[in-house]
Each structure stands twice: as structure tokens, then as C-alpha cells.
Amino acid sequence: xxxxxxxxxxxxxxxxxRPLDAMSFAEAxxxxxxxxxPDIGVPRLVFVNGRFDAAASSTLMFAHGxxxxxxxxxxxxxxxxxxxxxxxxxxxxPAGVDAGVVLLISYANGGALHPRxxxxxxxxxxxxxxxxxxxxxxxxxxxxxxxxxxxxxxxAHYRLQNESREAFHLATIRxxxxxxxxxxxxxxxxxxxxxxAEFHVELTGAKAHTHLNAAQLLGGSQHGDFTSVVRHxxxxxxxxxxxxxxxxxxxxxxxxxxxxxxxxxQKTDGYQMSQALLLSPAxxxxxxxxxxxxxxxxxxxxxxxxxxLDEEQVFYLRSRGIPEDTARAMLIRAFxxxxxxxxxxxxxxALFEAAIETWWTGK
Amino acid sequence: MSATVETRDTVEALSVEKYKYGFTTExxxxxxxxxxxxxxxxxxSAKKGEPDWLLAWRLKAFALWQKLEEPHWAxxxxxxxAYDELYYYAAPAAPAxxxxxxxxxxxxxxxxxxxxxxxxxxxxxxxxxxxxxDSVSVATTFRETLAKSGVIxxxxxxxxxxxPELVRKYLGSVVPYGDNYFAALNSAVFSxxxxxxxxxxxxxxxxxxxxxxxxxxNTGQFERTLIIAEEGASVSYLEGCxxxxxxxxxxxxxxxxxxxxxxxxxxxxxxxxxxxxxAQGKGGIYxxxxxxxxxxxxxxxxxxxxxxxxxxxxxxxxxxxxxGDGSVGEFYSVAMTHNHQQxxxxxxxxxxxxxxxSTIISKGISAGHSNNTYRGLVKIMPNASGARNYTxxxxxxxxxxxxxxxxxxIESRNASAKVEHEATTSKIAEDQLFYCRSRGLSEEDAVGLxxxxxxxxxxxxxxxxxxxxxxxxLAVSLEGSVG
Numbered sequence: 023x024x025x026x027x028x029x030x031x032x033x034x035x036x037x038x039x040r041p042l043d044a045m046s047f048a049e050a051x052x053x054x055x056x057x058x059x060p061d062i063g064v065p066r067l068v069f070v071n072g073r074f075d076a077a078a079s080s081t082l083m084f085a086h087g088x089x090x091x092x093x094x095x096x097x098x099x100x101x102x103x104x105x106x107x108x109x110x111x112x113x114x115x116p117a118g119v120d121a122g123v124v125l126l127i128s129y130a131n132g133g134a135l136h137p138r139x140x141x142x143x144x145x146x147x148x149x150x151x152x153x154x155x156x157x158x159x160x161x162x163x164x165x166x167x168x169x170x171x172x173x174x175x176x177x178a179h180y181r182l183q184n185e186s187r188e189a190f191h192l193a194t195i196r197x198x199x200x201x202x203x204x205x206x207x208x209x210x211x212x213x214x215x216x217x218x219a220e221f222h223v224e225l226t227g228a229k230a231h232t233h234l235n236a237a238q239l240l241g242g243s244q245h246g247d248f249t250s251v252v253r254h255x256x257x258x259x260x261x262x263x264x265x266x267x268x269x270x271x272x273x274x275x276x277x278x279x280x281x282x283x284x285x286x287x288q289k290t291d292g293y294q295m296s297q298a299l300l301l302s303p304a305x306x307x308x309x310x311x312x313x314x315x316x317x318x319x320x321x322x323x324x325x326x327x328x329x330x331l332d333e334e335q336v337f338y339l340r341s342r343g344i345p346e347d348t349a350r351a352m353l354i355r356a357f358x359x360x361x362x363x364x365x366x367x368x369x370x371x372a373l374f375e376a377a378i379e380t381w382w383t384g385k
Numbered sequence: 386m387s388a389t390v391e392t393r394d395t396v397e398a399l400s401v402e403k404y405k406y407g408f409t410t411e412x413x414x415x416x417x418x419x420x421x422x423x424x425x426x427x428x429x430s431a432k433k434g435e436p437d438w439l440l441a442w443r444l445k446a447f448a449l450w451q452k453l454e455e456p457h458w459a460x461x462x463x464x465x466x467a468y469d470e471l472y473y474y475a476a477p478a479a480p481a482x483x484x485x486x487x488x489x490x491x492x493x494x495x496x497x498x499x500x501x502x503x504x505x506x507x508x509x510x511x512x513x514x515x516x517x518x519d520s521v522s523v524a525t526t527f528r529e530t531l532a533k534s535g536v537i538x539x540x541x542x543x544x545x546x547x548x549p550e551l552v553r554k555y556l557g558s559v560v561p562y563g564d565n566y567f568a569a570l571n572s573a574v575f576s577x578x579x580x581x582x583x584x585x586x587x588x589x590x591x592x593x594x595x596x597x598x599x600x601x602x603n604t605g606q607f608e609r610t611l612i613i614a615e616e617g618a619s620v621s622y623l624e625g626c627x628x629x630x631x632x633x634x635x636x637x638x639x640x641x642x643x644x645x646x647x648x649x650x651x652x653x654x655x656x657x658x659x660x661x662x663x664a665q666g667k668g669g670i671y672x673x674x675x676x677x678x679x680x681x682x683x684x685x686x687x688x689x690x691x692x693x694x695x696x697x698x699x700x701x702x703x704x705x706x707x708x709g710d711g712s713v714g715e716f717y718s719v720a721m722t723h724n725h726q727q728x729x730x731x732x733x734x735x736x737x738x739x740x741x742x743s744t745i746i747s748k749g750i751s752a753g754h755s756n757n758t759y760r761g762l763v764k765i766m767p768n769a770s771g772a773r774n775y776t777x778x779x780x781x782x783x784x785x786x787x788x789x790x791x792x793x794x795i796e797s798r799n800a801s802a803k804v805e806h807e808a809t810t811s812k813i814a815e816d817q818l819f820y821c822r823s824r825g826l827s828e829e830d831a832v833g834l835x836x837x838x839x840x841x842x843x844x845x846x847x848x849x850x851x852x853x854x855x856x857x858x859l860a861v862s863l864e865g866s867v868g
């Protein structure tokens with residue numbers, strides 16, 4: 023197996039995988055699916071311990087069989103995934119088709135899982151993919167998702183990462199958007215003992231667009247890392263990114279976001295905002311926003327803030343008779359609103375709202 | 386006439402002194418072959434009549450340096466540096482030109498544009514001593530005034546002899562000899578530099594500057610500067626000059642250490658315009674510098690201001706360790722790169738004490754084929770309650786062959802701290818240019834004007850006369866970048 027990356031690699035300076043290295047993962051017998059899996063009235067595809075569960079899944083004409091994986095990048099986790107991948111979702115939406123909403127459920131209760139998902143949209147096709155990731159017990163989930171969007175295609179990709187609090191979740195998501203295509207994405211990071219979501223989005227055709235948002239809600243001694251690289255490889259592309267982190271107890275949040283602008287990518291419009299709220303003295307946030315720009319006619323900016331909840335705002339709400347805990351909950355909900363912007367599907371939106379509510383009350 | 390006599394005497398005295406320290410004498414050059422080994426380190430130390438503890442310190446640094454590897458994380462590219470091909474003492478400058486006629490006309494042209502007085506131009510171009518007369522007499526007058534208020538301002542080699550207890554106490558206390566590759570190299574072979582000590586409660590009566598100190602001009606590649614401000618003291622120090630030095634040396638690895646005690650203030654300004662290499666990127670200085678200030682005392686303040694327009698490669702991160710409660714760190718920077726220059730510069734603000742605040746304003750301008758990177762760290766330690774940081778990094782691109790990069794690291798481990806960072810990258814807006822052009826400004830003047838506006842937040846932090854020169858310098862450095 024390819025070795026796990028270490029902190030001596032710049033891309034991994036804030037996330038230490040030694041706890042994962044020290045583990046061994048026994049194959050677990052597939053547990054019966056929990057009955058609280060979300061149902062928003064759309065076709066669903068279910069993976070249990072990294073394997074497709076046909077019985078629990080809807081039949082979908084766009085879903086295809088799994089083909090073997092060849093990995094061309096040098097990303098250590100994608101290489102490990104390629105060495106072990108045995109299953110995964112393959113979705114191909116033909117040109118011009120609106121495939122509606124698809125729910126992808128990944129459930130795990132043991133073992134080391136390396137699913138490889140592939141999603142491709144033909145010219146002008148559209149799809150909303152809602153991923154719900156859950157589990158129980160100790161396991162390692164190392165999914166790689168490869169997304170290809172042809173000209174004018176539009177994928178809305180929402181992920182609710184709510185793994186078991188004892189699990190390791192290291193996801194790699196790569197998307198390439200051709201001219202006029204759009205990749206709209208939102209990830210909620212709430213579960214896992216240690217997690218990283220690593221996005222690589224390439225805008226390869228003129229006027230391609232991406233929205234790459236995330237909200238990290240972490241407590242206990244959770245470690246959550248959201249890493250993204252948005253590469254502008256063609257002129258007139260735009261990228262928008264809002265990443266919000268709320269950290270309580272001794273949680274540690276990481277955001278590393280790089281915007282790269284190639285020489286040819288004139289008229290690039292890139293924006294990135296990363297904000298974190300530290301709710302307790304032991305919480306920690308590390309942010310590394312990066313701009314790497316080789317074209318001159320561009321408009322790129324990033325911003326980052328780290329701080330506590332504004333006590334004046336809390337006071338304002340309390341002076342209007344709102345109990346302290348409710349006041350704080352309201353402010354945190356408001357803080358997260360902007361990140362949820364790309365989630366336009368009402369069912370998906372409600373699902374995230376409910377998950378945030380559960381997180382806050384259970385905190 | 387008596388003034389002239391006095392001046393000549395002073396110069397003679399200084400010249401003797403110069404010889405004693407072996408700055409540029411032929412003899413020194415013969416005695417010190419190129420290359421670096423323990424013998425050279427011992428020779429440097431012996432030549433300066435250093436005490437054993439300092440030699441031991443140098444040797445420790447040298448031993449460590451041999452084991453270290455050159456850092457490669459910065460966004461700069463250069464062929465491997467042949468450390469054995471360098472001279473570590475008495476920099477082997479090309480024979481000094483005898484008069485201004487022998488100096489490169491391009492250099493003279495630049496002095497003209499910067500408005501540098503004629504007699505100073507010769508000094509800057511490296512013409513032998515005579516033109517420095519004025520500066521020398523100025524230097525000595527200054528030293529008398531300073532001595533009256535108890536301020537020590539002298540070469541660090543002199544300080545080692547005259548004030549060993551101070552040097553021993555503070556040298557390496559902010560930048561330890563093993564801090565990084567270039568700091569270790571500097572610790573082993575540093576030739577000279579400035580030493581400033583401001584006693585308790587003293588406000589230094591004038592701006593201190595290496596510009597006026599003849600013996601600081603030829604200190605060679607490895608300067609070591611140490612500034613200590615005792616409780617309640619304050620000082621403003623300016624390093625460098627606004628005109629390019631005629632300098633063929635390839636590597637400059639300096640170390641600057643600042644120490645501020647309770648309520649002390651140190652303001653350190655740099656205008657760096659070393660030789661940047663020609664338009665094809667040949668030659669030029671590698672400027673690998675470690676600068677760090679320690680705010681040890683309560684409510685102390687260290688402020689770095691830098692205007693970086695020179696050097697083929699700049700690798701420099703003036704930093705503040707905010708240890709004392711309520712201490713303040715500031716970093717104001719303009720970094721301009723043109724042709725094939727590379728700059729990787731920024732700062733580190735380490736918040737340790739309570740209610741510490743830091744401000745970072747960085748303006749990067751890239752033109753030609755250059756690459757300009759801001760790299761910085763803001764770190765809030767768990768005990769730094771109430772800490773506050775504000776960072777603004779803006780980049781301006783002129784031309785489509787250059788690169789501008791921003792790599793900030795922000796680490797907060799205290800919930801009551803507030804950290805804010807913003808960065809933008811853009812080019813000069815067409816409408817701004819058009820506006821200026823329609824008022825009759827040439828394109829070059831318009832760009833110069835806009836760039837100066839872009840840098841205003843930083844330039845206003847410079848001592849006034851240098852701010853004026855820095856503005857001109859930016860315009861000169863930009864020449865040929867438009868049209």
C-alpha cells in the first residue's frame with residue numbers, strides 16, 4: 023500500500039494521520055441498514071461498507087457497473103484508493119438530460135472502505151446529487167469521487183458527512199468543468215473522529231463556474247480538515263467559496279484553500295471567504311488561504327476571520343427576552359446561512375437544517 | 386577652513402579604524418581564501434579579536450550549518466549556491482572605480498532620477514573614500530550627540546569589545562544560531578553590522594541609520610544587527626539606502642535581532658535596492674535575511690517597515706514575537722519585482738501575551754517576468770487572550786508574464802482572540818489609467834502615480850525624507866514595465 027501522507031508534506035501540515043496509521047481495520051459483516059436513513063422522495067442508491075446494496079437501492083437508468091480504476095495523480099490517498107477500490111457509483115447522464123435529484127447513501131460499520139465514484143454529465147445535462155454519509159463504530163472511509171462536466175452541464179453536489187464519531191473519513195473529490203459548465207457544491211462536515219474533504223476543481227473551459235462551500239461543525243476532540251484547490255485554466259471563469267467553521271470543546275478545524283490562475287485565464291473572478299467561530303477555550307482553527315496567480319487581468323480576493331461569538335449580539339438578543347442558548351443558536355444559524363447558499367433544493371436544504379439543529383442540541 | 390581640517394582628520398581616523406577591522410584592504414583579501422571551513426571561522430574571529438565565548442558560538446553555528454539543508458519551501462528558484470566559491474571575509478568587490486566617469490552610466494542615470502546629491506552618488510557607486518567626507522563628519526557628530534544621551538550606536542565588532550556583557554546577553558537570543566540555514570551561516574561567519582543600545586527611559590534623539598555610517602557600508606555579505614531598547618526607551622532605525630549599491634556579490638545572508646523591554650518602542654525601516662540583475666535576469670543579489678523582534682516587555686512595540694525593490698531574489702520575513710502583555714507588532718511592506726526578480730517575503734506574528742495586537746499591511750507589485758509572493762504566519766497561542774490581528778495583503782499585476790501569490794497561515798488557539806485577514810489581487814484598472822491619461826499624464830507617469838497610491842498605506846510609515854525617495858524609487862523600478 024502507498025504510504026499515508028505525513029505532516030512533512032505541505033498539503034498535510036495541519037492534519038496528522040498517525041492515529042490512522044496505527045489502526046488496522048477488520049472487515050465487518052454488513053449490519054442491517056438503520057431505519058432512520060433519510061428519504062426525500064427521490065431515487066436513492068445505497069452503499070454499505072463500500073459495496074453497492076442493490077436491494078436497498080432504486081433502479082436508475084443512468085447508473086452503470088463498476089469498472090477498474092487507474093489513478094493518474096500522485097495524491098497519496100487517491101493512489102491508496104485505486105489500489106483497493108472494488109466498487110463505486112458510476113453515473114452517466116447523457117447530453118441534454120435533466121436527471122433530477124439522486125440520493126447517494128454511504129453507510130459503514132467497519133473495515134477500510136475505498137469506493138471510487140464516477141459521475142459524468144454530457145453537454146447541457148443537469149443533476150443534483152445529495153450524498154448522505156453515516157456509520158457506526160470504527161472504520162476508515164476513503165472515497166474518491168471523479169466528476170466530469172461537459173459543456174454547459176450543471177451538477178449540484180451536496181454532501182452531509184455525518185460519520186461515526188470513531189471513524190476516519192478522508193474524501194477526495196475531483197471535478198473538471200468544461201466551457202459554461204457549473205459545479206455547485208456544499209459540504210457539511212459534522213462526523214468522524216478525524217476527517218478531511220479534499221476538493222480539486224478545474225475550470226477547463228471559458229465561463230465555467232464553481233461554488234465550493236462548506237460548513238464544519240465540530241465538537242469533542244474532532245479534527246476536521248477542508249482542503250480545496252480551484253484551478254482556473256480558461257478565461258472568464260468564476261469561483262466562489264464560503265467556508266464556515268464552528269468549533270466547540272477541543273475540536274480543531276482546518277481550512278486550506280488555494281485559487282490558482284493560469285497564464286491564459288484572463289478575466290478570472292475568484293472569491294474566497296473563510297470564517298471560524300471558536301466556542302470554547304480549547305478549540306483551534308488553522309486557516310491557509312492561498313492565491314497563486316499568473317494572469318494579470320484578474321479579480322481575486324480572499325478573506326479569513328477567526329473569533330468568538332460577538333457578545334454584543336448575544337446581549338442584544340437576550341435583552342429582547344431570548345434565552346442565552348437560543349440566542350447563541352440563532353447567531354450560529356445566521357453565521358452558517360451564507361455557506362448553505364448553493365443548496366437550492368428544498369428537500370436537501372431541510373435535511374441540512376435538521377442536521378445542524380441536531381448538532382447544536384446534542385453538542 | 387577648520388571644519389575641513391577636522392573632517393580630514395576624522396576620515397583619517399576612520400580609515401585607520403577601517404584598516405584595523407580589515408574591511409576592504411588588499412591584505413585581508415589575501416589572507417582569507419575563498420571557501421568555508423572551520424579555519425575561516427576561526428580566522429574571522431581572531432581577526433576581530435573576539436573573546437572565546439563568541440568563537441565557540443560561531444563554531445557551534447558552523448557545525449550545525451554543515452548538517453542543515455538549504456530551505457526549499459519558498460517560491461524562488463535559483464541554481465545551487467556554491468558556498469565554497471564565496472569569500473567570507475572582506476568581500477571581493479571588483480576594483481573600485483577611480484572616478485564617476487568609470488561608473489556604469491545606467492547607474493548614474495538612476496541616481497539622477499532619484500535626486501541623490503552629487504557627492505553621495507559617488508559614494509554609492511563605490512568610488513573611493515573622498516566623496517564620503519560629508520557623511521563621515523555627520524557620522525561622528527551624531528555619535529557624540531548620541532553618547533550624551535547614553536545611546537550606544539557602533540559596529541557590532543566594536544560592541545563585542547566595548548560592551549561584551551550586553552552582546553553576550555542578547556546575541557542570538559531572538560534568532561538562535563540554529564534558527565534556520567541562513568541564520569546558522571550568518572552566525573558562523575558574520576562580518577559586522579550595527580549594535581544599538583538605548584538605555585532605560587531614553588528616547589533616541591535622532592533617527593539612526595546605517596546610511597551615515599561609513600563602516601557599515603562595506604560590511605560584506607553577512608551583516609548582524611542587534612538593537613536593544615530598555616524599559617521605556619524608543620528608537621527609529623533606518624537601514625539601507627534608496628540607490629542601488631554597485632555590488633557584484635551574490636549572496637547576502639543577514640540577521641537582525643530586536644529586543645524591546647517594558648513600554649519600549651523600536652521602529653525599523655528598510656529600503657532595499659540591491660542590484661536586481663539585468664533585464665534578462667543575469668546577476669543580482671540573493672538576499673536571504675532573517676529579521677525578528679522580540680517584544681519581551683509589557684506594552685512594548687516593534688514596527689517593521691520595508692520597501693523592497695532590489696535583489697534578484699528576496700527571502701525575508703521580518704517577524705515579531707509578542708511575548709509581553711499588551712505588546713504590539715506591525716509590519717508594513719511594499720515589495721516590487723520586475724524583469725526576472727523573485728520575492729518571497731512576509732512576516733510572522735506570534736501572539737503569546739495577553740491583549741497583544743498586530744497589524745500587517747503588505748503590498749506586492751509584480752511586473753515583467755517576475756514572481757512576487759507574500760508568505761506570512763499569524764499564530765495565536767492559547768494564553769493570548771484578547772489578542773487581535775488585522776492583515777491586509779494586496780497584489781498588483783502589471784503585464785501578463787508575471788505572477789503574484791499569497792500564502793498566509795492563520796492559526797488561532799484562543800477563542801477570545803480576533804483574527805482578520807483579507808487579500809486581493811488585481812491589475813491597474815483601465816478606467817484609472819484612462820482618467821490619468823486623459824489629464825495629460827504619460828502612461829508611465831500614470832502607472833507610477835497609481836502604484837504610489839496603491840502603496841500609500843505603507844509609504845506613510847517611512848520617515849518622511851525616505852518616503853519621498855521611496856516613491857521615486859518605485860517609479861524608477863517600474864520603468865519599462867508598460868507600453
